[in-house]
Amino acid sequence: xxxxxxxxxxxxxxxxxxxxxxxxxxxxxxxxxxxxxxxxxxxxxxxxxxxxxxxxxxxxxxxxxxxxxxxxxxxxxxxxxxxxxxxxxxxxxxxxxxxxxxxxxxxxxxxxxxxxxxxxxxxxxxxxxxxxxxxxxxxxxxxxxxxxxxxxxxxxxxxxxxxxxxxxxxxxxxxxxxxxxxxxxxxxxxxxxxxxxxxxxxxxxxxxxxxxxxxxxxxxxxxxxxxxxxxxxxxxxxxxxxxxxxxxxxxxxxxxxxxx
Numbered sequence: 001x002x003x004x005x006x007x008x009x010x011x012x013x014x015x016x017x018x019x020x021x022x023x024x025x026x027x028x029x030x031x032x033x034x035x036x037x038x039x040x041x042x043x044x045x046x047x048x049x050x051x052x053x054x055x056x057x058x059x060x061x062x063x064x065x066x067x068x069x070x071x072x073x074x075x076x077x078x079x080x081x082x083x084x085x086x087x088x089x090x091x092x093x094x095x096x097x098x099x100x101x102x103x104x105x106x107x108x109x110x111x112x113x114x115x116x117x118x119x120x121x122x123x124x125x126x127x128x129x130x131x132x133x134x135x136x137x138x139x140x141x142x143x144x145x146x147x148x149x150x151x152x153x154x155x156x157x158x159x160x161x162x163x164x165x166x167x168x169x170x171x172x173x174x175x176x177x178x179x180x181x182x183x184x185x186x187x188x189x190x191x192x193x194x195x196x197x198x199x200x201x202x203x204x205x206x207x208x209x210x211x212x213x214x215x216x217x218x219x220x221x222x223x224x225x226x227x228x229x230x231x232x233x234x235x236x237x238x239x240x241x242x243x244x245x246x247x248x249x250x251x252x253x254x255x256x257x258x259x260x
Contacts (some may be wrong), residue, residue: 121152
């Protein structure tokens with residue numbers, strides 16, 4: 001009993017602690033996206049570059065291909081001639097000469113058969129400004145600023161119809177453009193044509209226009225304005241009885257433009 005008591009009095013040792021599990025291996029980080037794509041793209045780029053370089057190298061070492069012979073081995077060049085009494089501005093600038101550089105009067109539309117022609121020729125700028133504009137002084141200054149070169153005019157009467165045509169040539173195309181636009185701008189006003197008019201067939205919309213319905217001193221009238229290069233055609237058409245046929249004005253304007 002005594003032994004049993006002693007045995008019961010001895011302290012009990014705690015049981016061994018549960019086994020500590022092994023540490024888990026570290027998780028692998030996510031794989032970097034696009035790395036393989038970049039490598040493939042770089043390889044393709046290097047391959048294309050290498051192919052291009054190789055192609056140039058092969059072409060460089062090839063023998064050049066001979067070109068076919070010229071149809072004319074030795075082109076004939078005109079011999080330069082010294083100027084003489086027969087030399088003119090036209091002969092000197094033959095390659096750059098245009099018919100509007102010659103006599104502008106010759107390009108005016110002739111009067112039709114049976115009409116009473118009033119002559120054709122050049123007008124001085126002061127006479128043109130005085131006869132054509134309400135404010136001749138201001139008009140003359142504007143024309144000089146636009147670098148007008150010359151004015152050729154013609155007129156005729158055919159029964160009840162009177163036609164006046166003027167060709168205004170400027171030193172620069174910009175001057176002709178300014179005149180054409182300025183004159184066209186006020187025509188739709190009540191004191192003038194009083195309507196927007198119609199486009200001139202065969203001419204760009206902003207380069208030619210016709211107005212019918214102009215009235216001066218009870219006479220019906222029409223006007224056509226068109227620009228071709230550095231020349232402006234300014235045409236007046238009057239009828240002392242009845243209304244003017246638009247087609248008649250267009251017909252005269254087209255015939256004049258065909259001569260430019």
